[in-house]
Amino acid sequence: MSWRTFLATAWRWQRGRQGTGYDKMLLLTGRWPLPFDSYLIRYPAGSAIPPHTDPVQAGRHYRLNLVLKASPRGGEFVCATPIFETARIKLFRPDACEHSVTRVEGGSRYVLSIGWVRRDPVPPPQGLDGG
């Protein structure tokens, strides 16, 4: 992302991609030491995220979501195979594991979401000995 795009995008609420009532605010993004982004995500009461994956063009997408404020009811993060999960901390592969958030009820939910992409491991060279 160029500086121009970043400055035009960051630190303001944008409508979430899934169009299901949540808002996101880009905090920081960059390419070093790995391509990364960080967002504040706001879920007003009544919002939810249907099951989806977040593919990347190349590499492996990881995401660490910290629940800053849980909603009084609902707002549960659902992912069948998280890497690590507590009530407040969710570490998962959004490109590989379908995930969703159940409908937020009774008040808002806030999440700090930090994502990064690791390059695919380079396969070992094929043997040159005809074996």
Ligand SMILES: O=C(O)CCC(=O)C(=O)O
């Ligand atoms: O708010 C959440 O718990 C998950 C949001 C989400 O879909 C993501 O971080 O990829």
Ligand SMILES: [Fe+2]
């Ligand atoms: Fe997602």
